[in-house]
Amino acid sequence: MGTAPGRSGSAAGSSASTRRSARTEDVRRLPETAAVLTVRRAVRDWLAQFGSRVAEPPAVAVALSGGADSLALTAAAVVEAGAVDALVVDHRLQPRSAAVAAEAAARALALGCRSARVLAVEVGRYGGVEAAARRARYAALDAAREGLPVLLGHTLDDQAETVLLGLARGSGGRSIHGMAPFTEPWGRPLLGVRRAVTGQLCAELGLAPHEDPHNAAPEFTRVRLRTEVLPLLEEILGGGVAPALARTAEQLREDAVVLDALAAELLHSASDGQALSTETLATAPAALRKRAIRAWLLAGGAKALTNKHLQAVDELVTAWRGQGGVAVGGGTSGSRLVAGREHGRLTLRLCDDGHRTDDTY
Template identity: 85%
Template sequence: MRRAGSDGGKVSPRRLPETVAVLEVRRAVRDWVGEYVSDAATGVAVALSGGADSLALTAAAVVEVGAVDALVVDHQLQAGSDVVAADAAATALALGCRSARVVAVDVAGEGGMEAAARRARYAALDEARAGLPVLLGHTLDDQAETVLLGLARGSGGRSIQGMAPWAEPWGRPLLGVRRVVTRQLCTDLDLTPHEDPHNAAPEFTRVRLRTEVLPLLEDVLGGGVAAALARTAEQLRADGAVLDALAGELLHTASDGETLSIETLATAPAALRRRAIRAWLLAGGAKALTGKHLHAVDELITAWRGQGGVAVGGGRSGSRLVAAREHGRLTLRLRSG
């Protein structure tokens, strides 16, 4: 980890012009801080990539919050990435951040480069944030892309709820701001965003959604598609919060501390039952749950034909985590093999 520099004292934020784009981004950050940050005096961290979205977020946060620590993750996937990261950190200090740190990570693991880079990035940010909330520069356009990806998975309403504005410690103040606005802010401030070549690489599904699918939908449906998708995600998150609370009550009623009552679950509405099952499986150590897993476990309750248990992932070496029906109870145990 490398600290790009700080004078150790209070840094005066850069004065921003009152353009339409600047005021919109500042308002979004101000509203987010007012709703989700109880003590803004302690400050926030901002994940700064050097791209337009995170630059705009950083500039606005310095003015609206004051105490901002910029965290720049160098994924080391391209030649010169260290220079890009150092430039981003220097820009953060010029904007008035109280500190800027570059964190280099190694990207490796399962699930492809995108997934591995994301895991490495979030782990590094979590370690470096020093207890502060971390603001991420996801915009309304990113939200629309996320909803479309969720639709493709076809795993129910939860998969198209998109990104939450606050999921501790991650904050997303710009979910109502279009990408074109953050770019305009950078122009207004004479900032030159870094253009990550991965953001234009057609081998990545999200890039094709951004450059091909969403523009086509906007054209065919007459515009407003990205905003409509984002509104849908927001409505589903609100509905989902209510359903999760009711499912929690069902889980409490059905549970004896370890197993679940088949009778109690079978008489509950399907939407609540499946949410309760999902929460119970995750609490028990299940990993990478899919709609197929949940459907199979649900059938142990509603379509019992003497079938065996359902492996739900999360086991250790030489064992599997299995949900099964035993003597009128739903059990979750490690089994060898």
Template identity: 75%
Template sequence: MRHAVRDWLGVYAPNGVVAVGLSGGADSSALTAAAVAEADAVDALVVDHGLQEGSAAVAAEAAAAALRLGCRSARVLAVRVSGGGGLEAAARRARYAALDGAREGLPVLLGHTLDDQAETVLLGLARGSGARSIQGMAAFADPWGRPLLGVRRAVTRQLCADIGLVPHEDPHNSRAEFTRVRLRTEVLPLLEEVLGGGVAAALARTAAQLREDGALLDALAENLLERARDGEGLAVEILATAVPALRKRAIRAWLLDGGAKALTDKHLRAVDALVTDWRGQGGVAVGGGSDGTRLVAGREHGTLILSLAEYEPR
């Protein structure tokens, strides 16, 4: 654990000052202990989602434990979980927003382990959105740091036991209605049994390899994007000469920069067809805009353009 945190700090936070997102569970508690041992200063940020009776007391105890471990400070951040997409997604949005608002410019270490990475890869594989969806989580995606992506969950529990920490067991982590819980308790153990072990580590290695490949492709796609820029649009002639992997990445980056939201493979294929299979088809709604308008990618005079089109909400 200490080696993992030390290596991460040396690359991403050489000044040695970080915040830690602390839930009170084994992973984040062990991470906090290792961070205190390796970093110059650690501020603990404890999010109280308010979803369970007694959550305030759990959060207060986690903050107190952080101070006993040697954190410079410990703050409880009470949030309100709301919005669409299910309870897991809503809680995640509220948690990350609270951490981002309280971090005061510091990177925030999160306790995601190799096991979490394997679960993330499987979820991405099920979405079927290409290599990007199974690259897993990055060691650092500013401001979020994940030093433990090479550490098994069992190791964090052992560290807690070794130093006398009693982690909080979140009842949500055993509720089978949550997809990630079933992956953790049913799917991955079955894969380990059927395939002879080592599945979680293999999935994590695959994610790391794809992330390296993806970084190179993204850099090449950025070069293509700059060459294809024509004002705020993109020159179809230049895009059409590129290989699909780079062309679609360039189009994706351009759409996101232009305000597209929740892009899917279907969106990208439809916009790519404006370049490679042009038959005079209309524009493609790409998920952005506001009340009464939608963001549309279209083709005019050999150029891909983005525009806002009015529509009647249902």
């Protein structure tokens, strides 16, 4: 495949950008081992399904941490895509993080990427270091991608961990959908590839992945799932747990597409443009009614919706006893966004902080 012209731009925090002056076919060749072919096929299939949404031949950005998963993804993407721009986020949370990021960028160019950029970010503390780093990382990637989809190195094992985390939250099927292969602009070609395969690919290419100390830190819930819970489940249940969890997530996402479409029809039927008919909602199955209410609340500006929010608003329809409105997050300084029931209609409006609500979450 041919290459596309170089790209330029800036990202959140400081950034450094380097580009190859030329890319040879030798750089793009990879050994045809089982691991290499597995990762290449995963990237090729993703591009076949979603690549038509970008340039032809498709150009992509890859979020490169220097770990085995993102290195394997980068190597395969260089061969399969029209052009690849590597984006390396330096969270600046560890000593030598700048050197690690610079080394990852250099490897990206050696593998054949069109360009490699280091994005230095400031990580806050709200919600914990793990969540704050994730917010900073995604914001930087989004700012630097210049219209390209960003491929992420999440594997089948990451998917299994995500499903377990969602299961623990207990907020319904949506919480255990796992990660989707493509939620614009984020692409995840490796959701069907095991972590061991990406490690094997790196070994076969002579790449020594960076081992992030945070990936072994027991204070992080995901690390304990990876190192303690999943191995124990594999031992107790005789193996195959991670693929089974990933399959469950995929099946639930397929079901959700149908349910969301039916819920959109219900929402259209119940809406008068501003409010929703409680009579129309009350006659619908709970799975559709709650989906319709959730979509309506989000469209109206609700933030950080929880299952408690949704249950309380649903009770305005199904268990009406004259209760006050439900604060659903969102709003402005001095006011709250409140869902209420008036004359057989669900309403959503900004109310001052003195407005009575029976259920505030």
